[in-house]
Amino acid sequence: MGEHDVDPFAQATVAVQNVHVRYRVPSTDAAERRRGANFVKRAARTVLGNDPKVLVRALSGISFVAKSGEQIGLVGQNGSGKSTLLRIIAGLENPAKGRVLAESTPVLIGVNAALVPDLSGEQNIRLGCLAMGLTPDQADAAVPEVKQLAGLGKSIYLPMKTYSSGMGARLRFAIATAANPHILLIDEALATGDAAFRERSEARMQGLRDGAGTVFLVSHAAQTIEETCTRAIWLNHGRLVLDGPAQDVALRYRKWAWAVAKDKPDEARTIIEKAFAEREQTHVQVEESQAPRQYNARHVRPSGVRSTDRKK
Numbered sequence: 221m222g223e224h225d226v227d228p229f230a231q232a233t234v235a236v237q238n239v240h241v242r243y244r245v246p247s248t249d250a251a252e253r254r255r256g257a258n259f260v261k262r263a264a265r266t267v268l269g270n271d272p273k274v275l276v277r278a279l280s281g282i283s284f285v286a287k288s289g290e291q292i293g294l295v296g297q298n299g300s301g302k303s304t305l306l307r308i309i310a311g312l313e314n315p316a317k318g319r320v321l322a323e324s325t326p327v328l329i330g331v332n333a334a335l336v337p338d339l340s341g342e343q344n345i346r347l348g349c350l351a352m353g354l355t356p357d358q359a360d361a362a363v364p365e366v367k368q369l370a371g372l373g374k375s376i377y378l379p380m381k382t383y384s385s386g387m388g389a390r391l392r393f394a395i396a397t398a399a400n401p402h403i404l405l406i407d408e409a410l411a412t413g414d415a416a417f418r419e420r421s422e423a424r425m426q427g428l429r430d431g432a433g434t435v436f437l438v439s440h441a442a443q444t445i446e447e448t449c450t451r452a453i454w455l456n457h458g459r460l461v462l463d464g465p466a467q468d469v470a471l472r473y474r475k476w477a478w479a480v481a482k483d484k485p486d487e488a489r490t491i492i493e494k495a496f497a498e499r500e501q502t503h504v505q506v507e508e509s510q511a512p513r514q515y516n517a518r519h520v521r522p523s524g525v526r527s528t529d530r531k532k
């Protein structure tokens with residue numbers, strides 16, 4: 221069988237199918253207070269101090285399939301939905317609509333570990349490793365390396381509730397790297413620690429990235445995306461603007477950001493509209509109606525055909 225006969229979707233690691241995320245949040249905007257409310261409601265809100273709720277659409281209809289061997293950068297301005305997308309892929313939040321399927325447990329570096337404040341750092345390492353799916357033997361074997369990476373000295377034997385926020389972040393980061401995940405999610409905003417820790421953690425991250433099947437990286441720096449990623453996804457106000465080769469997407473994102481910074485809204489709009497127009501619509505169709513988060517990659521198919529919504 222020639223190279224071109226290989227089914228590219230046999231290598232799928234993550235399928236994101238028409239994902240929508242919405243938050244209802246209180247707003248102190250006076251216009252919202254007046255909107256859609258009669259006199260009684262307005263008076264009640266004023267007296268009770270209840271702020272009206274507004275709907276924030278953090279993600280709207282995101283679909284794509286990630287494959288093994290890809291390093292995917294997520295770019296977009298503040299609040300465009302990058303971190304939300306990572307959390308959804310990690311399974312830390314459920315979408316309002318749509319779903320995410322993954323061939324193995326995606327690990328979001330830095331925040332995944334559910335740690336117990338009353339236990340010592342050392343005990344939490346073991347707990348965190350077990351929570352990430354390591355066997356008890358694997359967890360025991362991982363402890364020394366995680367301890368060394370965290371570099372907390374004797375503090376590792378003290379309860380975690382006594383740690384500074386930086387110490388806690390270092391420990392969580394070190395624990396997350398113990399899993400050698402096949403699907404690795406990195407939010408650059410989580411980069412933390414002093415120079416020595418950063419150097420150790422960067423070396424460890426490089427090792428993880430080399431070993432991972434698929435890496436997702438959130439970064440504000442288009443240059444980092446260009447240098448380290450093979451593919452990039454540009455989000456704007458929760459919508460997918462462009463999905464393609466990292467250099468191409470990063471270049472257009474940069475041009476758009478420059479137009480915004482130089483207060484040239486017409487130019488910025490043209491760049492976004494052109495990208496939207498060129499974007500290939502991805503409809504992810506999942507053949508198994510009862511597919512759990514763990515799935516067989518062969519169940520994901522490309523389609524020019526609309527997804528038949530078989531969501532439970």
Ligand SMILES: Nc1ncnc2c1ncn2[C@@H]1O[C@H](COP(=O)(O)OP(=O)(O)OP(=O)(O)O)[C@@H](O)[C@H]1O
Nearest residue numbers: 243245276278296297298299300301302303304305
């Ligand atoms: N827990 C939450 N509750 C309410 N709104 C939220 C919550 N998390 C995110 N949002 C909103 O969802 C939108 C997307 O946020 P998100 O953090 O995903 O953006 P981002 O692209 O990662 O931003 P940044 O580059 O600033 O980190 C924003 O409007 C944000 O205010």
